[in-house]
Amino acid sequence: MTTVFVPMTFPRIGGRKRIVLPDGSLYNPETRVPVDSPIVRSLARAFRWRRMLESGQHASINELAGAERVDRAFASRVLRLTLLAPDIVEAILAGRQPEKLTVRALLGPFPVNWTEQRRELGDGG
Known part of the structure; x- marks a missing residue:
């Protein structure tokens, strides 16, 4: 054996x-x-922070950033992840995102329009 x-x-x-x-x-x-844990953690953080703002737990991004001990600009960039197209979020959570889609790429500027996001961040779909 x-x-x-x-x-x-x-x-x-x-x-x-x-x-x-x-x-x-x-x-x-x-x-x-x-699954790319850093991307998943960033998405989770973004949606948690959005929930905290929407529920009134924190009145502003400045207050949220202070409570989370992060820079306001960083908090703003992370919160933008909640604007990703649902299918892009699903692909990330399932580990099916393109290799070029990294946390660094997502924290940079990306289009708000979902069709443009798919073209720029996804596989062209």
Whole structure:
């Protein structure tokens, strides 16, 4: 009998058990590729911050940035991620985004129009 040891953990993330691979990336069984954790974390942060502003927990981006201990300009750039087309967000969460779509690229300027976003950020769709 042969025993194979694969170093991985099964932490609860978002209420579900997830597989964390040895390199720290999340295994996504739907796509069979690791999910880009920095992009997913940035999206989660953006939508959480938007919820905090909309609920009145923070009255302004300045107040939010102070509470989160980040620069106001950074908070503004992250909040812009909530303007991404839903299918682009879905692709990122499923780990199917194009390689050129990185956190750095998303924190830069991108079109607000979803069709233009798909052309510029996506696969041309």
